Every structure is written in C-alpha cells, then in structure tokens.
Amino acid sequence: MPGRRCAITRAEDRTVHIAGPPAGPPFTRAVLDVAGAVLTWPVLDPTGLPAAEIHDVGQAQQWLWTVYGERTAAAVDAVASDTPAAELTLPEQPTALAEAAARLALGHWAARWWPTSYLDGIPALEPDALGLELAALTHKCQQLLDESGEAEGAELLEEHLAALDPLIRWWQSAGPPRQLDGVLRLIDGAADNAGLDGEALQRLRSALERDYRPTATPLDLTELFARQQEFALVAGSLRTATDRVIARGSGTNDWCRYPPGFVDASEEAVSWTAYALGAGRRIEVEVVADIAAPVGGVHLAAEVHVDGSPPNRVPLARRDDMWTGRADLDIPASTTPGIEVGILLPGFDPGPGADDRAAREAVRALARHRLGVAAAPHDREVAHPHPFLAEIAAAAAVEEDF
Incomplete structure (x- = not known):
C-alpha cells in the first residue's frame, strides 16, 4: 500500500508546514516541541507520521530525514528556499525515531489531558511513574531535541525520582511489563548524560549491572505506589431550609x-x-x-x-x-x-471554546480502551501504542478504587 499523501507548504511568516494544521480541540492533539519545529499527532485518529510546523529549517534538518525520509527533508529545504509547494508520499511505516517521538508526545498528552474522573470511573495516572517514563523517552529521542528539550528530560527525571525505587521493585518482581527493563536502562543513561547522581540512581545502576532480581515474586501494584485517597463526596449543601x-x-x-x-x-x-x-x-x-x-x-x-x-x-x-x-x-x-x-481559572482561562462534548466523550472512550489494554496479561501482544507503566498501574487499581 502507498503511504499517505502530504502537502509541504510555506506560510507568510516563512514557517514550513508538513500537512495542514490539526483539527479539533487542544485535548485531542499530542504535541511535541523539537529542534526547530512543533510536531502534532491526532490522539483520537492516529495516522502514523505527525504534522509539522517548522520555524527553523536548519535545526530541523538534524531529524527531518530520519522521521520523514530523505525526499521530504529535501522538499522542506527547497520550499523554505522559495521553491513552490510540494506534495509527497510519506513513508508508510514510521521509523523507530518517529515511533518513539509519537509515544513521547502521547505521554505528554496523558500528563496534561488524561480524563481522570471518579464519577466516570477513570482512575488517575501515577504522575511519578509517568514522569520517569517520559524522562526515559526524552533521552531516547535526543536526536529530535535541542538543548532546552534535553534539559527538560533531566528536569523530569529529578522531579519524579520518587517512583524510581518502586519501578526497580516492579522490575525485580515476577512478570514485569516488557518495556520496564528498557525504561530503567534509558533512565540510567539519561541520568549519566545529565550528570545526576543520588542513592536511588546508584541502586538502579547496581541492579542493572548485576541484572539482579532477588524477589521474583508477584507484586501487588495497588500497594507499589503511594496513591491518593478516594473522594469522600460529602460536601453537603450550602442552602438553608427556607430556600x-x-x-x-x-x-x-x-x-x-x-x-x-x-x-x-x-x-x-x-x-x-x-x-x-x-x-x-x-x-x-x-x-x-x-x-x-x-x-x-x-x-x-x-x-x-x-x-x-x-x-x-x-x-x-x-x-x-x-x-x-x-x-x-x-x-x-x-x-x-x-x-x-x-x-x-481566572488568569489561565483562554476563553470559552466550541461545544466539545463529543470530543471529550471520545477521549474518555480512548482512556477506557487504553486501560483495558493495560489490564491484559503482560505477555499478550497488543496493538501499538503500548500502554504506559502508569496506565498498567492504574488498570490494576481500577477494581479496588472504582
């Protein structure tokens, strides 16, 4: 099958676009800032390669050919140099870097837009577990990033180190998720690259060097991470009996x-x-x-x-x-x-948007689907994209918490 046809155009402000602007409200888009550009994937209807808004073609050339292919990279350079807009067929199969970037963008989307709801039965994602996996993915996507992006990965690692010991315990238990070994090794590489150290990172390095798994017993994920208390929902009424x-x-x-x-x-x-x-x-x-x-x-x-x-x-x-x-x-x-x-929230509010109830319901359906996939046995083949570690932990807690 041929790949997706895609237009490459230049706007009046000289930014170069691969495909058109994404449709739908912000919470239906996974966005990733990369060197010289912003990449966007539709969360509800993923189509493989992202749309791109390139504001610095020179910087973007460090990754364009790896994500979109050599012909697209050359076409972007030509369009930026006043050649007429082009239309190309993008590769059908995303490269490893493109897949890692899509997963990193989806993880940032989950950190911002995951539809946590007691009323709808959608549990929260453990923020430190998600943060560490994002730090690992950021390290994996180094080729895409400029210095500020790499610094963000180090900040994620420092901010969410509280989950590192639980992740090590999970890795040392019986039947950990397939991606956990790779996540921990990427965290170790990210810490080394950023010059970070500390007791938790030293324990990680020692465990990885020895590949030592002393427990090899099943782990209760509902007790692995410190979890928030359930809602009490006992606010009561403000009114008086005469109202x-x-x-x-x-x-x-x-x-x-x-x-x-x-x-x-x-x-x-x-x-x-x-x-x-x-x-x-x-x-x-x-x-x-x-x-x-x-x-x-x-x-x-x-x-x-x-x-x-x-x-x-x-x-x-x-x-x-x-x-x-x-x-x-x-x-x-x-x-x-x-x-x-x-x-x-005054001061944050961008103003009322369109009535996006249908899109919000679609996001809830996506979250429920991903939790269903995350609840599957770890050795079962599931469709891409695979669940995040935080989703697997949340799915394990659904029955108890909701």
Missing part, C-alpha cells in the same frame, strides 16, 4: 479553561441550583474536585449567564472534595430564568 428551588441543572466542563488536576473530568462534574429567598434570587454552584486539586490559595470561578446576559463571576473555594460558591442574581421574581454555567 425555594426555582431551577437546577448541569454546567459545562470545558477542560481547556483550567489547569490539569483541578476538576473531575466528567460531564456531570458541574452542577448548579438557583433558589428564591423571598424576592431575591441566588445561585449555588458545586464542582467535583479532582484528586490533585489544590486545597488553598487557588480559586476557580463559575461563569454564570442568565438569559444570555453578560457573565457573572462566582468565586469558588475548595471544600472537602468539592469546589463550591454562591452569588446573588438579578432575576425578576416573575420569570423562570435560562441559566448557563461554565468553570474556569
């Missing part, structure tokens, strides 16, 4: 309007109730918090529209396992209002 409900509903949970880890990813995470207090009207908003949501010092807000009016901002505070807040509304007592509620 009269005049309307209630669910709000919009737009993942792009707040940082990761703040809100449960479910469509049902945002709820509101409007009350009558005599002649006055009040709205109360409740939002299910994610397990990593900050306890104090940071406050979300609810954006409330009444009958298409300009938005009212309702500050929300973390209380138990909910973000909660209330505000008085200017609503005539004789009307039944039409109310819309969205959630955002």
Whole structure:
C-alpha cells in the first residue's frame, strides 16, 4: 500500500508546514516541541507520521530525514528556499525515531489531558511513574531535541525520582511489563548524560549491572505506589431550609479553561441550583474536585449567564472534595430564568471554546480502551501504542478504587 499523501507548504511568516494544521480541540492533539519545529499527532485518529510546523529549517534538518525520509527533508529545504509547494508520499511505516517521538508526545498528552474522573470511573495516572517514563523517552529521542528539550528530560527525571525505587521493585518482581527493563536502562543513561547522581540512581545502576532480581515474586501494584485517597463526596449543601428551588441543572466542563488536576473530568462534574429567598434570587454552584486539586490559595470561578446576559463571576473555594460558591442574581421574581454555567481559572482561562462534548466523550472512550489494554496479561501482544507503566498501574487499581 502507498503511504499517505502530504502537502509541504510555506506560510507568510516563512514557517514550513508538513500537512495542514490539526483539527479539533487542544485535548485531542499530542504535541511535541523539537529542534526547530512543533510536531502534532491526532490522539483520537492516529495516522502514523505527525504534522509539522517548522520555524527553523536548519535545526530541523538534524531529524527531518530520519522521521520523514530523505525526499521530504529535501522538499522542506527547497520550499523554505522559495521553491513552490510540494506534495509527497510519506513513508508508510514510521521509523523507530518517529515511533518513539509519537509515544513521547502521547505521554505528554496523558500528563496534561488524561480524563481522570471518579464519577466516570477513570482512575488517575501515577504522575511519578509517568514522569520517569517520559524522562526515559526524552533521552531516547535526543536526536529530535535541542538543548532546552534535553534539559527538560533531566528536569523530569529529578522531579519524579520518587517512583524510581518502586519501578526497580516492579522490575525485580515476577512478570514485569516488557518495556520496564528498557525504561530503567534509558533512565540510567539519561541520568549519566545529565550528570545526576543520588542513592536511588546508584541502586538502579547496581541492579542493572548485576541484572539482579532477588524477589521474583508477584507484586501487588495497588500497594507499589503511594496513591491518593478516594473522594469522600460529602460536601453537603450550602442552602438553608427556607430556600425555594426555582431551577437546577448541569454546567459545562470545558477542560481547556483550567489547569490539569483541578476538576473531575466528567460531564456531570458541574452542577448548579438557583433558589428564591423571598424576592431575591441566588445561585449555588458545586464542582467535583479532582484528586490533585489544590486545597488553598487557588480559586476557580463559575461563569454564570442568565438569559444570555453578560457573565457573572462566582468565586469558588475548595471544600472537602468539592469546589463550591454562591452569588446573588438579578432575576425578576416573575420569570423562570435560562441559566448557563461554565468553570474556569481566572488568569489561565483562554476563553470559552466550541461545544466539545463529543470530543471529550471520545477521549474518555480512548482512556477506557487504553486501560483495558493495560489490564491484559503482560505477555499478550497488543496493538501499538503500548500502554504506559502508569496506565498498567492504574488498570490494576481500577477494581479496588472504582
């Protein structure tokens, strides 16, 4: 079968594009900053090789030929030098570097957009396990990166070292995941390359040198990593016994309007109730918090529209396992209002986007599928891309936690 046909064009700002701009909301794209360019893969419908936006063709030539092939690398150079746009057939089979880059991008996507939800039964990924695998993949993709990218890999390694001893124990147990040996050896190489040392890294190096596996017994993954407590969901109600409900509903949970880890990813995470207090009207908003949501010092807000009016901002505070807040509304007592509620973090919010509920549901379906694959026996052949170590650990904990 022939490979995918692809256009190579140059924009007015002189950036060179391989294929067109990716469609869909940001949480459906896996993105990787590389030397001289940004690479993008569609998460929901992967097509092999990524789209590329190349802002420094000279830098990008260090990896273009390895990812896309020599003809594409030459065409990019020609288009950058004012030759008319070209159309080429990309290789059908991604190279090893292209596959590693796609996996690294997907891992960064999971760190940012994984749809953790108590309500939907999608467990969180253990951040340190994912961070160490990303550090390993960053080291594997050195050819793609400039100095800042390599420094990011060292930062990932330092930030997530808490998972190194658990990963070593997992590797020394009976039947560890196939990729774990390679991940640990890449971590060792990344640490050596960055000049990092410490007791955990020394234990890793010693274990790898001896290939010593003293336990060789099955491991309970639910106890391997320190896990967050489950939601209590006991926030209770803010209202008094004299309030009269005049309307209630669910709000919009737009993942792009707040940082990761703040809100449960479910469509049902945002709820509101409007009350009558005599002649006055009040709205109360409740939002299910994610397990990593900050306890104090940071406050979300609810954006409330009444009958298409300009938005009212309702500050929300973390209380138990909910973000909660209330505000008085200017609503005539004789009307039944039409109310819309969205959630955002002031200062972070890029503004409301399109109604992406279908895309969010597709991401949830993807997460469930990947967890299903991760729950398969380690020696079973599964379709690419293989699950991350953090997904395997999360899948093992699903029955207990959810």
